[in-house]
Amino acid sequence: MKVQLQDITVELSGRPVLSDVDLEVRAGEVVGLLGPNGSGKSTLLRTIYRAIRPRDGVVQLGDLDVWRSTTREVARHCAVLTQDNVTEVELNVLDVVLLGRIPHRSLTRRGAGDDIALARHCLAQVDALHLEERMLPTLSGGERQRVMLARALAQQPKVLLLDEPTNHLDIAHQLELLSLVRRRGVTAIVALHDLTLAAAYCDRLVLLEQGRVVSVGAPDEVLTPERVAAVYGITCDVLVHPRTGRLLLALTQAESPAKEPVE
Numbered sequence: 001m002k003v004q005l006q007d008i009t010v011e012l013s014g015r016p017v018l019s020d021v022d023l024e025v026r027a028g029e030v031v032g033l034l035g036p037n038g039s040g041k042s043t044l045l046r047t048i049y050r051a052i053r054p055r056d057g058v059v060q061l062g063d064l065d066v067w068r069s070t071t072r073e074v075a076r077h078c079a080v081l082t083q084d085n086v087t088e089v090e091l092n093v094l095d096v097v098l099l100g101r102i103p104h105r106s107l108t109r110r111g112a113g114d115d116i117a118l119a120r121h122c123l124a125q126v127d128a129l130h131l132e133e134r135m136l137p138t139l140s141g142g143e144r145q146r147v148m149l150a151r152a153l154a155q156q157p158k159v160l161l162l163d164e165p166t167n168h169l170d171i172a173h174q175l176e177l178l179s180l181v182r183r184r185g186v187t188a189i190v191a192l193h194d195l196t197l198a199a200a201y202c203d204r205l206v207l208l209e210q211g212r213v214v215s216v217g218a219p220d221e222v223l224t225p226e227r228v229a230a231v232y233g234i235t236c237d238v239l240v241h242p243r244t245g246r247l248l249l250a251l252t253q254a255e256s257p258a259k260e261p262v263e
């Protein structure tokens with residue numbers, strides 16, 4: 001499903017947070033949202049899943065105008081993994097994943113058994129089936145993150161929005177999560193801080209700075225040393241992975257002070 005943002009402007013507490021953002025994400029495309037802290041990545045995702053209403057602009061999921069639809073209608077198409085939906089709720093893992101079925105319940109004829117089979121399948125996909133009977137608050141940060149991804153997958157979304165999904169995950173699960181998102185073939189918009197991971201897994205990247213899109217394109221078009229220096233204030237050498245051919249970014253502080261000699 002295509003995602004389209006036109007002229008999105010958001011003001012929070014009277015301050016502009018996003019200004020005139022235009023973005024078109026094609027069906028099945030994985031797009032990485034990059035930018036320094038406070039550049040507007042989470043806010044942009046929130047305008048798509050109806051958590052922050054833009055002052056101006058239109059958000060569309062396929063033909064659905066998000067801000068003229070209900071939360072439930074949007075949730076039938078679009079699932080979200082954020083930092084703040086990892087809650088202390090006193091439910092076991094399987095029940096948490098089953099919450100992902102709620103937007104579909106009145107539409108589907110699936111019985112509870114089908115939903116449970118689907119929830120277990122989603123847990124297996126994120127390597128968390130062994131946790132199904134555990135209570136959510138007893139899980140580690142990374143285990144919870146994977147369970148919340150399983151819940152999002154159980155929603156069977158056509159669009160997946162992921163806000164820093166690799167936080168808390170060990171490196172193997174970081175790679176597995178992003179490759180799972182790719183394999184699902186859904187349209188995905190993923191806010192990431194790790195530029196090399198973004199370059200490895202995203203078809204295109206969108207770089208934000210102070211609420212404005214400063215670059216959109218293939219990873220090698222967006223992540224040039226000059227642009228990384230201008231936006232993040234760091235020095236960046238762009239290398240090529242010897243096996244995958246994807247970009248590898250070697251980062252150093254712009255002006256590293258000379259090291260004090262140790263006595």
Ligand SMILES: Nc1ncnc2c1ncn2[C@@H]1O[C@H](COP(=O)(O)OP(=O)(O)OP(=O)(O)O)[C@@H](O)[C@H]1O
Pocket residue numbers: 012013017035036037038039040041042043044
């Ligand atoms: N409710 C709010 N009221 C006022 N300002 C807000 C509010 N929520 C966010 N902001 C501001 O909007 C700007 C963009 O925030 P946002 O969370 O979208 O950035 P981000 O790029 O996701 O940052 P990070 O990388 O730190 O997660 C920040 O300056 C933030 O302080």
